[in-house]
Amino acid sequence: MLDSTIPWFAAIIGLIVAIVLILKKFNPVYSLFFGAIVGCLVGGASLVSTIDIQISGTQSVIGTAIRVLAAGMLAGVMMESGAAESIANAIVTKLGDKKAILSLALSTMIITAVEVFIPVAVLIVAPIALSVGKQTGISKIALLTALSGGGKAGNIISPNPNTIAAADGFGLNLSSVMLAGFIPALFGLATAVIVANLIKSKGEMVRDRDILKKEAKELMALGKALIAPILSIVLLLINPIGTLLKIEVLTNLKIDALYILPFASVVGTIAMGHANKISEYASSGIKRVTDTVLILIGAGAIAGLISASDLSVQVVKLIDTIGISGTFLAPISGILMGLAVGSTSTAVILATGSFGQAILDTGTSSLAASVMVHTGSIVIDSVPQGNYFHISANSMNMTIKERLKVIPYEMCVGGAMTVVATILYGFILN
Template sequence: MTVSWIGALVGLALAIILILYKLNPVYALMLGAVIGALIGGASLSQTVEIVVTGTQSVMGTVVRVLAAGVLAGVMMESGAANTIARAIVDSLGERLALFSLALSAMIITQVGVFIAVTVIILAPIALEVGERMHLSKVALLVALSGGGKAGNIISPNPNTIAAARGFNLELSQLMIADFIPALFGLAATVILATLLKHRGEIASRRDLEAIETPELTNLPSLKSALVAPIVAIVLLLINPIGSLLHIALLTKFQVDAMYILPLAGVIGALAMGKGRDLMAYASSGMERMTDVVLILIGAGAIGGLITSSTLPAEVVKLVQHSGISGVFLAPIAGILMAGATASTSTGVILATGSFSKSILAFGVAPIGAAVMIHTGATVIDELPHGNYFHATGAAMNMSFKQRMATIPYEAAVGLTMTIVGTIMFGFIFK
């Protein structure tokens, strides 16, 4: 069954409008898929098949995301993320305050903590530093959010898993490929935050008193806190390093992230002496992943609609007639889909599910397509119709207007990574 491209566009537009009107994103995406399929010419039974097929296509990602919840739960609930963040900020000192905050956000997100949670964890530290150094809250949030974006594209988080699985790649392959764009993102973050350090309202004691800062006790040592992320990174990199160095023994280590990430979480909890709390950490991680999984299912449904329609073929024709390189379809798809849903993970799922075949048809390599979609999805994923905008604004005690002021600078960080990724994998290493 092939659905008309008009139905696919109507379904996608309806889903976006419903999300903007605060309908639960899962229902918005699924309703858009159903209405779009019916308008596109599908029967009731065919519509069910389109939705079911679409949701089935994301089940591999869902399983890996749930597995990643163990590592995320251990890092967040044990206090390991806080320990690592404090160590980075303290070691670099106040002279490099904005760099230390951006680097902390990058590393904490890179080891598997959600970017929004990273900002919430680091917000009290940032406000403390900001008060002492007389730094603006805009600069502080740009440092945290930009650093988090850089870490997010090289992390075992749901968005990276979704981008890798969308093109049948290993998670570690994409994390390695995204590393240089991430470094450029970190550099752009520090430059922008430095330029903004005296613009806008200066952080004060009132901001610290206004936000909820949970009392953290019995934090693990830095050495034990680093065990879980180090184990995860080492195990994920064994196979790519073996391929790079042509070491046959290492290339035979083909263990999926579904095994590696929970294992790293378990080893990390034991190293911190918190084995008794492992079940609680896993439960907390699972709860945090539930919303992500549901949104992935909704995104899979509307992705099934678009994949079943003539829309991708029409987009290819449009790009061909416009005269621009087909390479640009990948970053544009990532930017638009993430901006429409105000979510990196959902944007990646929609972009890969809807346009992967069209992008590959232009001769783009799978790894290049994944990098360009993934980095593109970080450009305008912080828009007000998403949770990230509000959660991070509240963490920094910012008004709606103040939070809006940071969006262009956050987008500039994402755009920097997108440009670097597109140049590298769209034109140099294509």
């Protein structure tokens, strides 16, 4: 093992190398590993110590990785069964054209909150949004602002990989982080609706060629579509409710997402009448989270480098010298990582792994840190180097130039959630 601490500047160099490679479209997993190796060697570690540091770091994220794999099963069920589409259609139909923007934002928020990944949520709701936009005269920029804003709001209260990473990064229960994000999420939804309404006549309108004619298909009943997500959320909330109500039996009942999410997936699939497709849904789900798990392992290598360095000590000293509140380190780290890598889950993984200890050393509680890092990571994560930027552009039939115009409005939504989270958890409740 390493006999001396790696200097802080070597850890920074390793992190920068990894981020630059990611920006250059190099494979993110190899980018993270290469950055970790460079940082260790620059910091004076031997080849043997470098391997030890990376193994130690990757071992630290295994708990998060297996929970993400478990979450993949529920994601597969919601996406492949048509349950997510049924939920979206029900919301839009119920609220009607007069509340079109609210219905679209709420749709993406809810189906993202029930464990559908945000790019997929936008793909599901986009055809509905384009049809509604054509009928009501709402621009494509406003439509995507509503969809993306609602998705961001749902993303911080869902059992998605980013929320799992935020919880595990600070040693918390997943349900606690999901609940803590609820108030910021409501502000995010409200901001998305307000901003989208303000710009609904701005930009290019929906054209006939934007609307793809699809064969009508029968959607499953809403009640069936909701069984799996409601069951998973109810079971995940048992511990927090027990703690809140001081019911010892519920508090001591250690329920983990590792088995709750697959259990809810199986029960929900059977209730839908699709028992013979459980294997198919599970296979689809695990394929969708494989990339995230691999990135987790790569981020673990960087985390190992940071842990072996004195970076966290130096960051705390710098904050003390400048005189600003150390509380701001949490949202700032999330924002910067989101901007760098263009992925919410990767941003959370990097922010918690690189700056987690430094954030806690400023006196910030674990729950406050997780919520502020989490909300910070969604402020500027929809940038061109990330997949979400291009998937959402294609779903709305937008050019790159048109899609770029949406980013400032998405930043307003993410910024509102981050400000609320920072005030509420960083100062009032910390």
